Amino acid sequence: MKTVEPRRALSPVAFRSFAAIERIGNKLPDPFWLFWLLALGVIALSAVLSATGFSVVQDSTGKTIAVRNLLSADGLTVIVDDAMQNFASFPPLPTIIAVMLGISVADRSGFITTLLRRMVARVSGRYLTFALSLAAMVGHIAGDAAYVTLIPIGALAFRAAGRSPVLGCVVAFVSISAGYDASPSLTTTDALLSGITTAAAQTVAPHHTVTPVANYFFGLASSVLIAVVITVVVETVLVKRPDLAADLADDTDAALAQTVEPTAREQRALRIASLMAAAFVAALVAVMIPTGSPLRGPGAGVINSPLFTGMAPVLGLFFAILGVVYGRLAGTFTRASDVVAAMTDGVRSLAPTLVLFFAISQFLAYFKWTKIGEILAVSGAETLQGFRTQGWLVLVGIAVVVTIMNLVVTSGSALWSLVAPVFVPMLMLLGISPEATQAVYRVADSATNCITPMSPYFLMALRFIQTHRKSAGIGTLASFTLPLAGSVWLIWISFFTAWYLLGIPFGPGT
Numbered sequence: 001m002k003t004v005e006p007r008r009a010l011s012p013v014a015f016r017s018f019a020a021i022e023r024i025g026n027k028l029p030d031p032f033w034l035f036w037l038l039a040l041g042v043i044a045l046s047a048v049l050s051a052t053g054f055s056v057v058q059d060s061t062g063k064t065i066a067v068r069n070l071l072s073a074d075g076l077t078v079i080v081d082d083a084m085q086n087f088a089s090f091p092p093l094p095t096i097i098a099v100m101l102g103i104s105v106a107d108r109s110g111f112i113t114t115l116l117r118r119m120v121a122r123v124s125g126r127y128l129t130f131a132l133s134l135a136a137m138v139g140h141i142a143g144d145a146a147y148v149t150l151i152p153i154g155a156l157a158f159r160a161a162g163r164s165p166v167l168g169c170v171v172a173f174v175s176i177s178a179g180y181d182a183s184p185s186l187t188t189t190d191a192l193l194s195g196i197t198t199a200a201a202q203t204v205a206p207h208h209t210v211t212p213v214a215n216y217f218f219g220l221a222s223s224v225l226i227a228v229v230i231t232v233v234v235e236t237v238l239v240k241r242p243d244l245a246a247d248l249a250d251d252t253d254a255a256l257a258q259t260v261e262p263t264a265r266e267q268r269a270l271r272i273a274s275l276m277a278a279a280f281v282a283a284l285v286a287v288m289i290p291t292g293s294p295l296r297g298p299g300a301g302v303i304n305s306p307l308f309t310g311m312a313p314v315l316g317l318f319f320a321i322l323g324v325v326y327g328r329l330a331g332t333f334t335r336a337s338d339v340v341a342a343m344t345d346g347v348r349s350l351a352p353t354l355v356l357f358f359a360i361s362q363f364l365a366y367f368k369w370t371k372i373g374e375i376l377a378v379s380g381a382e383t384l385q386g387f388r389t390q391g392w393l394v395l396v397g398i399a400v401v402v403t404i405m406n407l408v409v410t411s412g413s414a415l416w417s418l419v420a421p422v423f424v425p426m427l428m429l430l431g432i433s434p435e436a437t438q439a440v441y442r443v444a445d446s447a448t449n450c451i452t453p454m455s456p457y458f459l460m461a462l463r464f465i466q467t468h469r470k471s472a473g474i475g476t477l478a479s480f481t482l483p484l485a486g487s488v489w490l491i492w493i494s495f496f497t498a499w500y501l502l503g504i505p506f507g508p509g510t
Helices: 012-027 031-051 073-081 083-088 092-108 111-120 126-142 145-160 165-178 188-201 216-236 242-247 255-260 264-288 311-330 336-349 351-370 372-387 391-406 412-429 434-450 456-466 474-501
Strands: 055-057 064-066
Touching: 031 073, 031 351, 031 372, 031 412, 055 372, 064 372, 073 083, 073 351, 083 351, 092 111, 092 126, 092 188, 092 311, 092 336, 092 351, 111 126, 111 145, 111 264, 111 311, 126 145, 126 165, 126 216, 145 165, 145 255, 145 456, 165 216, 165 242, 165 434, 165 456, 165 474, 188 311, 188 351, 188 412, 188 434, 216 434, 216 474, 264 311, 311 336, 336 351, 351 372, 351 412, 372 412, 391 412, 391 434, 391 474, 412 434, 434 474, 456 474
Parallel strands: none
Antiparallel strands: 055 064
């Protein structure tokens, strides 16, 4: 086959931009140390502002809010004596562990991988792009493991269909990363973000709770939208690249299709596990129907019921059942101890997150106790009220800020922990719900994940691509991902704006 020379991947300006992002990002400390530096900054700032008597008066209530000094006797108690309580009471901590116990069982059993393989097997033509992209949305259940699982599956599926395996890698990578906060299923991201949002919202509304299902309706619709957008851009723009022809050998290897297609035993296990999932959901619905059900909340409510407020263990149990049923039938789980080992591995994979949580929880505790966040929220809200800015425009402006920050701070939980303590209460004072603020953050936090070289998964995707195209570099991958990221951002932000203006609930009870 004649080799087609790849066209120039990126302009010099684009290369310089990526180099600048990489230089800035490399100068930032690890998020763990970043939050400790921020905590030290809060301590110093609280001492200075408190000494100067800095305060603000909230116009709506006449309440005076003054900065409290962390270097005072009470402040040192927060720093030293309350350190363990700050960590233990950090809302995302128990939630993400409970959910991960179940998801790790489903993942280690092979259920999630088989489900993803089944979604893309026997699909060809343009439908393959949509199937692979939608499979990535489902794959968000597995968190970052989706990158390792689905990118090679995408390459194999495209190669088996006679298409460029590089394009398959790109579709899988962009679908996972640019749509990371969207899924037709609840994921650990829902549990993680809702916990941080709850902590931020309680700065001004102590009893406000944001549940893991707070953005479910929006996430479900967004997952389909993003899959459609990626399919349209790939099939109308990227397929026209002349360099794709060089990624294929003379003959299509039909055996690759068998690699993607689950075995008969795996498919049987998947069907029965799926039936168990449907039965589990049906049982929950049946239990919730009677008005006198113990799972109903005050006044026979549904949204404020134990089922919703205690969603984390319910999700964990749901995924654990799927994993156990699938694992037993597929032969990946042969003993009860295999399930325990899977849970142990799942918690072990959370170790970096738990270490980061310790630093974040201290920073947020200091920030909340000093009242600095509350003062910034009140001042920002009153400034925006003075400009008479429309709520949707404020949200889009926040999305732009977060998008730029996400190019450098690539950890979603770290970035949300950084901005939520200001944005969430500030917008609550403007009448914008925490659920809406969290939803727009999810858009901004996701779309640019596939173009920043600071993301370790950007480099991982590049390594996969290089197995099929030795000459590929950062510029090659970026030339594929830039048009996709730009399209996803513009259309997803427009979709969010329309959703917000129409007053559609972002999730149950919002």
